[in-house]
Amino acid sequence: MRSAEVHLRVPESAGLQQGRRLVEICNACRYCEGYCAVFPAIELRRQFTSGDLSYLANLCHDCRACYYSCQYAPPHEFALNLPKAFSDLRLETYERYAWPRPLAALFRRNGIAASVLALLCTVLFAWMAKTPSRSAAGSENAGAFYAVVSEGVMIAISGAAFLFALLALAMGLRNFWRDTNSPSALDAPSLLAAFKDVFTLRNLGGGGDGCNNHDESFSQTRRYFHHSLFYGFLLCFASTYTAAVYEHIFGWISPYPFLSLPVLLGTVGGAAMLVGIAGLLQIKVTADPGPASKLLLDIDYSFLVLLFVAAATGLLLLAMRSTAAMGGLLAVHLGVIVSLFLIFTSPAPSSRRATISPR
Amino acid sequence: MVDLPQSCDVLVVGGGNAGLSAAITAREAGASVILLEHAPKAFRGGNSRHTRNLRLMHDSPTATLRGSYSSSEYWNDLLSVTSGKTDERLARFTIDGTSQLLPWMKAHGARFQPALEGTLSLSRTNAFFLGGGKALMNAYYAAAERLGVNVLYDTEVRSLCLARGMIREVFAVKNGASAAVRPKAVVVCSGGFQANIEWLREYWGDAARNFIIRGTPYAQGVVLKNLLEQGAAPVGDPTQCHAVAVDARAPKFDGGIVSRLDCVPFSIVVDRAGRRFYDEGEDIWPKRYAIWGRLVAQCPEQIAYAVTDAKSEKLSMPSAFPPIRAETIVELAGNLGIDAAALEATVRNFNQAVRPGKFDPGLLDDCRTEGINPPKTHWARPIDQPPFIGYPLRPGITFTYLGVKVDENARVIMQDGRSSANLFAAGEIMAGNILGEGYVAGVGMAIGAVFGRIAGREAAKVALR
Secondary structure (H helix, E strand, O other), X not given: OHHHOOOOOOOOOHHHHHXXXXXXXXXXXXXXXXXXXXXXXXXXXXXXXXXXXXXXXXXXXXXXXXXXXOOOOOOOOOOXXXXXXXXXXXXXXHHHHOOOHHHHHHHHOXXXXXXXXXXHHHHHHHHHHHOOOOOOOOOOOOOOHHHOOOHHHHHHHHHHHXXXXXXXXXXXXXXXXXXXXXXXXXXXHHHHHHHHHHHHOXXXXXXXXXXXXXXXXXXXHHHHHHHHHHHHHHXXXXXXXXXXXXXXXXXXXXXXOOOOHHHHHHHHHHHHHHXXXXXXXHHHHHOXXXXXXXXXXXXXXXXXXXXXXXXXXXXXXXXXXXXXXXXXXXXXXXXXHHHHHHHXXXXXXXXXXXXXXXX | OOOOOOEEEEEXXXXXXHHHHHHHHHHHOOOOEEEEOOOOHHHOOHHHHHOOEEEOOEOOOOOOOOOOEOHHHHHHHXXXXXXXXXXXHHHHHHHHHHOOHHHHHHHOOOOEOOOOOOOOOOOOOEEEEOOOHHHHHHHHHHHHHHHOOEEEOOEEEEXXXXXXXXXXXXXXXXXXXXXXXXXXXXXXXXXXXXXXXXXXXXXXXXXXXXXXXXXXXXXXXXXXXXXXXXXXXXXXXXXXXXXXXXXXXXXXOOOHHHHEOOOHHHOEEEXXXXXXXXXXXXXXXXXXXXXXXXXXXXXXXXXXXXXXXXXXXXXXXXXXXXXXXXXXXXXXXXXXXXXXXXXXXXXXXXXXXXXXXXOOOOOOOOOOEOOOOOOOOOOOOOOOOOOEEEEEEEEEEEEEOOEEOEOOOOEEEEOOOOEEEXXXXXXXXXXXXXXXXXXXXXXXXXXXXXXXXXXXXXHHHHHHO
């Protein structure tokens, strides 16, 4: 039984105390209940445990509609700034739920950690790239990636990173689910509802008209750019798996022509990612700093920049696969992908993705 | 230096719901419009920024309203809350006007919550703004600026030069510098005087110092007083204000909705001396909440305490301030700062006077007391389950009733009975024409919206003639 389990809880942080103060004001007001899933979830409670607050913070999609419509926003003496408080709290929860813990601590200094890890991975790949066949690139096998990095090495390293990411994600979800004292098991209807919310970004809608990026006005641009990034990422994923099917089931060996499914999916997906990321970065750079959390913003930037580099090097690799630059590019691309998986699928927004909205 | 044009077609004083409705309407009619808002941008919108809904007449369900709410039902509700202190012609005119509001509001950026089934008893009569009144004000300001209304914040109108029923000049102050404007027409939408403690003291004495003002601190009544001094006809009882009991820990101004308490029917309420003074269970809360501001105002030091126990805590909405808890009544009295022996005796006498009944928080049940004075006629249950809970109460002032008299074109009527040639009024500054007493949810915003649009239209007509 869950109740019999002993939980070691850290003393309540300043972030949690701040979150509770604000959420209690929100619960007495309730004007924002039409904006997103956070407010109906607040209304279900009278008292807020640290688990409740983590849950609410991760339910928040940072659309900021509540900040601009709040009669108690700064400079009011209540200084109610829910998006910022929740962003700070999310950062805490990423650390709390992240698995394994040491990586979570690393994540605290994330901007640097991300770059260092990416660099290490790149160097590792570049080093391995030299071993099997020095003369592959530019030879008659031009465009054959496995000639640069042997398929075994590629699968071993990427596979290990991917499996680790999956494990870390699952452990993070478990920690989150336990801490929020979710009354029910993860059942099909709530998972289905969660997936629907994920795919439509309903909660990034500000009640229908989009987010507040710069001021009181609403805009769908952030949602659309996020869609572009998200679906672009899925297309890239689909590209990889189509290629795997081509090779292992049909026995068609890469490189594939430009009009083949893996290349088309990858090209369109990569381009969509670039557009999405550029748009999101532009919004972040020009956004009103009022409701933003400085610490989380750094993480967001490093995540977006890594994603951008991943997509850009992927596209570049495709364009230049028959040139001598291919070997180096491939190493950089794979290095960035691996570090993305390592850093961002584990300690970072895993708890966000695990959030199920109440309905 | 004040960056203010020396003249314009229409000058709007005050940037709440009525002011923006007037400014937008006048601008769309082709007039050049300046809007002067006393508050800085962060606190713009007057009391409208604390509102949440408006009461609308409608013959059939809409996306934001259930069922229907006829003109006659609306009128009867208004008649009942005002005890007849209303101008029937203007009231019916307002009610009919509300049926036209939704499309106009939506066209100017207003967004509404979908009609909620069951949860809110007002979903048939009132449309709820998505995000509340500040979100509505944000939308209106954006619309006004898009249309080219010249909005100046931090700009207080100190006086208007009113001669023979005509406004000649308006004097304003911004950042300590003064400026004068000669508009062709003026719409005053600057609210009542509820935030002016000195003015309230004229009627309430030093008790006014302990009042909490629920809304904007900018409702100082400067324009209202200035116009009344120059011969505008008054309307509404100057001594009266809408007052409810709010949490005594609320900020002095701008506490808004979160300081309200609705625990009174399920509590006993005592003064500083630990004595009860009124029947807490007289009627359902929406019908009685507005008398408790006055009751608390009449208590020594203008403070009272609602006391109840664990079983009643969850019957009321959570407050922004946590309840004060204790394991015993004596301890609770200490935490609240009232006489412990007196409170203990009051609770003991009350508990002994409670007669058995079937408790039902949703209707006038038969749980009452016998043999104590004052009695508690409904929802009386012994206070005996720790932790015991207390809330401190103070009078919370929503608005004042004194205003200027207007005709149905929103023209200000002078004491000689003639309507002004170019001075119009909308919103709280003239709401007393329709709401001479009492209050019913969303009617203030309805009056502001209907008369704001009329005033804007008529002012533009005068200016462009």
